[in-house]
Amino acid sequence: MLLEFDGTFLFALISFIIFVILMNLILYRPIVKIMDERQKFFDKNKDTALQSKQKAADIIQNTENEILSAKLEASNILSETQNVIKAERNSAIKKKKDEIKEKILSHGAFLQSQKDEAGSALKNEVNDFVKMTVSKVLETDINELQCDINIEQDRISKAFGGSKNA
Numbered sequence: 680m681l682l683e684f685d686g687t688f689l690f691a692l693i694s695f696i697i698f699v700i701l702m703n704l705i706l707y708r709p710i711v712k713i714m715d716e717r718q719k720f721f722d723k724n725k726d727t728a729l730q731s732k733q734k735a736a737d738i739i740q741n742t743e744n745e746i747l748s749a750k751l752e753a754s755n756i757l758s759e760t761q762n763v764i765k766a767e768r769n770s771a772i773k774k775k776k777d778e779i780k781e782k783i784l785s786h787g788a789f790l791q792s793q794k795d796e797a798g799s800a801l802k803n804e805v806n807d808f809v810k811m812t813v814s815k816v817l818e819t820d821i822n823e824l825q826c827d828i829n830i831e832q833d834r835i836s837k838a839f840g841g842s843k844n845a
């Protein structure tokens with residue numbers, strides 16, 4: 680059995696072609712158009728989202744760079760401030776040490792002069808006391824005793840042939 684081509688087949692074929700043309704006009708073109716618009720909308724939104732994401736990444740990177748820069752600057756300022764404070768402190772300590780050394784030297788010289796004065800005054804008093812004690816013990820004046828000592832030394836020197844020791 681072979682296919683017979685009669686009027687029904689031809690009518691069915693024409694009906695099918697008309698149906699496809701009508702479906703293409705009524706259904707397929709609008710659906711394809713809607714699908715194309717939808718794809719364009721998605722592509723546009725995707726591009727916008729990618730641009731927004733890139734902008735956000737750039738903003739985050741810039742913010743991180745600014746924060747890092749601010750931290751570095753703060754660290755530098757802190758370090759400089761610490762160095763200035765250390766220098767000022769060391770300068771103040773050195774100044775105070777110099778002042779203390781100067782006071783010690785000044786007081787040392789003053790104490791030395793007081794010591795020398797007290798020593799000479801004590802020496803004079805001891806000499807006077809010794810003279811007075813010797814004169815009371817011997818009941819003679821120390822000057823006479825000194826003369827006697829000098830005379831005795833001269834005699835000893837002459838006896839031994841030496842020079843005079845005063």
